[in-house]
Amino acid sequence: MRAAVLFGPDDLRVVDKPVPAPAAGEVLVKVAMCGTCGTDLKLQTHPFPNQPPFGQFTPGHEWTGTVAALGETVDELAIGDRVAIEAHRGCGRCDNCVLGMYTACLNYGNVAKGHRASGMSVDGGFAEFALHHVSSLYRLPDNLTWEDAVLVTTAGTSLYGLDAIGGYVAGQSVAIVGPGPVGLMTTQACKALGADPVVLLGTRRSRLELGQRLGADCTIDVRSEDPVVAVRRITHGLGADVVIEASGAMSAPQQAVEMVKRGGKILFLGFYPAPVTFDLSAAIRDDVTLYTTRGEGAGAVRRALSLAAQGRIRGRELVTHRFGLEQIQEAFRVVREREGDPIKVVIVP
Numbered sequence: 001m002r003a004a005v006l007f008g009p010d011d012l013r014v015v016d017k018p019v020p021a022p023a024a025g026e027v028l029v030k031v032a033m034c035g036t037c038g039t040d041l042k043l044q045t046h047p048f049p050n051q052p053p054f055g056q057f058t059p060g061h062e063w064t065g066t067v068a069a070l071g072e073t074v075d076e077l078a079i080g081d082r083v084a085i086e087a088h089r090g091c092g093r094c095d096n097c098v099l100g101m102y103t104a105c106l107n108y109g110n111v112a113k114g115h116r117a118s119g120m121s122v123d124g125g126f127a128e129f130a131l132h133h134v135s136s137l138y139r140l141p142d143n144l145t146w147e148d149a150v151l152v153t154t155a156g157t158s159l160y161g162l163d164a165i166g167g168y169v170a171g172q173s174v175a176i177v178g179p180g181p182v183g184l185m186t187t188q189a190c191k192a193l194g195a196d197p198v199v200l201l202g203t204r205r206s207r208l209e210l211g212q213r214l215g216a217d218c219t220i221d222v223r224s225e226d227p228v229v230a231v232r233r234i235t236h237g238l239g240a241d242v243v244i245e246a247s248g249a250m251s252a253p254q255q256a257v258e259m260v261k262r263g264g265k266i267l268f269l270g271f272y273p274a275p276v277t278f279d280l281s282a283a284i285r286d287d288v289t290l291y292t293t294r295g296e297g298a299g300a301v302r303r304a305l306s307l308a309a310q311g312r313i314r315g316r317e318l319v320t321h322r323f324g325l326e327q328i329q330e331a332f333r334v335v336r337e338r339e340g341d342p343i344k345v346v347i348v349p
């Protein structure tokens, strides 16, 4: 098969590789589409601790496709089924995995103990075929497209975070900072769960407009209005019940503390390029609760798929660019240089 392989820092090449054979509990999937994301840029430049070695590793953790072969004991799916995936498969034996917190698996990266993070600690989906454990695959509802499936892990990230903060956001004001894929899927999830109003803040007009089309009650261009002032204005001076930080901007944590209501909640979903500084004492003084979650977990992807099938969250509108596998370097150039304001760039092997 053809597969992208990382040969060294920022040296991703498409080469021939044997089609992997599914072990017991595994499924071989013919990849239909694989999304690119900021994590892919990071792990190409600075390999993650549990990443397979240069010359072997195929990244790609947002993939979807059709079941091509089943390993021993797999009877949950059939050849020809369309499936969505979630990247993480926990070891299933540590304390956290038993509780469904498999993105915080205590055996993270330990393949021998059963953990795998597709496209991070084992080979992923920038290839014609990919393997995954059956527990991380979901039959794709007929009315969903490959594009919807690619975004479902991202939507799972939103729902897992909302789960952590208590989930019941109906009637609550939510300010979402950062209209990237996570922010845009979170906007839709909050609307689907009844939050009111949902305010989306960002710097890029095209993304804010998409956020509006996807259900944000109001959008704030933070280049023309101070984000804290805007959120306080919209919430009648009180601040938002919930602030969801999905931008990863260094200034965002401080703004989150300033725009949240006294007694409110801040959920951090973004990753930052360096250690951040913000006024933690202000959060303590105002009885603000801070939450973090990593990726998707605890059945969040299954719920995201259901919301998507019901038409309550839409993934396909986030896909702005498509490239063939042989054009993967060009695809990452577009992602890196943000050429044409890409939101989700996908590879179609």
Ligand SMILES: [Zn+2]
Residues within 6 Å of the ligand: 036, 037, 038, 039, 061, 062
């Ligand atoms: Zn990702």
Ligand SMILES: [Zn+2]
Residues within 6 Å of the ligand: 090, 091, 092, 093, 094, 095, 096, 097, 098, 102, 104, 105, 106, 107, 108, 115
């Ligand atoms: Zn585990």
